[in-house]
Amino acid sequence: MDIEKEKCQFCGRPAKNFQFCAFICERDECAERAMQERGGPAGHIKAKREAQERERASKE
Numbered sequence: 001m002d003i004e005k006e007k008c009q010f011c012g013r014p015a016k017n018f019q020f021c022a023f024i025c026e027r028d029e030c031a032e033r034a035m036q037e038r039g040g041p042a043g044h045i046k047a048k049r050e051a052q053e054r055e056r057a058s059k060e
Contacts, residue, residue, distance in 0.1 A: 009034070 008025035015023035
């Protein structure tokens with residue numbers, strides 16, 4: 001995969017990195033948005049915890 005052939009998912013500039021499951025440029029703002037969309041570096045853990053909380057709440 002050639003990352004530089006891709007565009008930043010948030011601003012459309014040429015991508016330089018693939019982080020948080022997103023092609024992003026070098027701008028800090030785009031990296032922050034990618035992290036927020038995924039839920040941070042441990043987004044899968046956050047999603048699992050939220051699903052467990054929803055399940056508990058529906059049982060109450």
